[in-house]
Amino acid sequence: MTVRIALDAMGGDHAPLQVVLGAIDAAARGVDVVLVGAASELQPLLEEHDSDLPIVDAPDRIEMGEDPASAIRTKKNASVTVAARMVAAGDAAGMVSAGSTGATLAAAAIVIGRIPGISRPAIAAIIPAGEPSVVLDVGANLEVRPAHLVEFAVMGSALAQVYLDREEPTVGLINIGEEAGKGRELEKEALALLAAGSLHFVGNVEGRDLGLGTADVMVTDGFTGNVLLKTAEATARAVAGMVIGEVADAGERDPVVVEAAGRLMPHLMAVRTRLDPEVFGGAHLIGARGTVVIAHGSSSRFAIANAVQLAADGAAEGLVDRIEAGIDV
């Protein structure tokens, strides 16, 4: 199997142009990427940019409002369906889509299928503030049972090995306090299961441990994880905005502050870049038999290229095999 990545060229707010440009950038970095979408739209864009990237024709597309599962079943030639079929057939090692998350989830579940031993594929995000950590589930499974959190821990550990370069990642259970006995029945039972397992489980962790390196992997249900992820993004943006606003206000009264701000701006922008969701390019739909990356709907060329790179790295590093090995333990 090659580490070819199938890219849904019709998904996302800025498709197909930004997706095509992102694919060209990813290819320039050495990734074997194939565009999946309406050839009649994609071919002219490629010619315009002097690219000969391969295209797999998939003229249909799934719109944001459609019911994902039935759309995947009926639209055999939708770009996301065809990309998933390539992964299922072994023609691609992974796929990337910036289209409807629901459609990508449905395509992975219906067309690609799950890794043996995984009952609930999940969405995992890498949160880059401070010491980065993998958080999952951030939205695929709103309500879960304790055993699902153990699966999430295995899948998250594989992600941390591949993307955070941790040989033996530590795992924490997101809870409202450190002490055993805290939390809902879900957390109490999951704590016992995780403690009895063979992962490097460090016990309960809290939202306040984000960025501190307390655990490389943090597991929770998809409702809590989704709120956590969006809260972290919003807070980072709000704090950055407060810093910029404060400096701008001060600058109106003091020209020296303007100069000082100019001098520091490249360094502040470096922080912003490290926090930018586009740098990580997307979230992982993990548990499917292939590397599946869900890019933001608003993905730019830059975000698409990073998402394709993520998928290729996961495939090259044997993400799926690592999970399959881990779940047996």
Place this chain on the structure above:
Amino acid sequence: MTVRIALDAMGGDHAPLQVVLGAIDAAARGVDVVLVGAASELQPLLEEHDSDLPIVDAPDRIEMGEDPASAIRTKKNASVTVAARMVAAGDAAGMVSAGSTGATLAAAAIVIGRIPGISRPAIAAIIPAGEPSVVLDVGANLEVRPAHLVEFAVMGSALAQVYLDREEPTVGLINIGEEAGKGRELEKEALALLAAGSLHFVGNVEGRDLGLGTADVMVTDGFTGNVLLKTAEATARAVAGMVIGEVADAGERDPVVVEAAGRLMPHLMAVRTRLDPEVFGGAHLIGARGTVVIAHGSSSRFAIANAVQLAADGAAEGLVDRIEAGIDV
């Protein structure tokens, strides 16, 4: 009823000294505060600082490890129990404790009692990043029913009236997406109840709406809210740390950056102050028949003074009456 505030002088990591000093500061701001705790320890401290604040003797204290409900029932002379009794008797309009949150919750439930119509008192936090908003529940009720979220919305609206100066606060339901139909059964049913009510309900909101002013009040279950609050605090701290770290690294290579950083530091510190949990002084235990503020366990003199001020403001502005009026609507 006077707006006297009963302050648990024995609760908190730095009690009684920092609590006494905070009380002296609050009194200097004009708040009518009474210290509740071991007179034998408090009297010498007051004398040392030339203060004649009133003391109500309560020689016992409840330790962090004790079972809160049974401790409240058996330790009739514990400082938190006596403070709650003063509120129940109308000798104080509110109370503040930096001791065990569980003990304060139990004291409020057992000794003070609930506002008629409120079945689940909650803990509410004001999150100051960007446009501030009231978030509840942040930890008192880990699992709730849809009707409880409506109670939270009423109580949060009263808090936003008093502390955010919003005449008609907007209310949002924390969910994983804006569209109706998103979320767990809890959110689907609560959305219908809230939409049918008379509050200024704006529908579903997400973690990413924090700081944007989308809703003055955001309601959710206590598990999700606790994770949200701690995530926001951790992210703010991590981002601030990244800014400082980046500037420090740059300074090692470029002395001009050191100078620039020095010039901007007062402005960056102003942001830090706005984000500091100590400025808001604590979370509100809301739904009890009195203004109850839970200060951080690590509260300094400054945080205690702010917490006492919060409780006094709530009492003066009729927080309890506003909730009682709101819940009837």
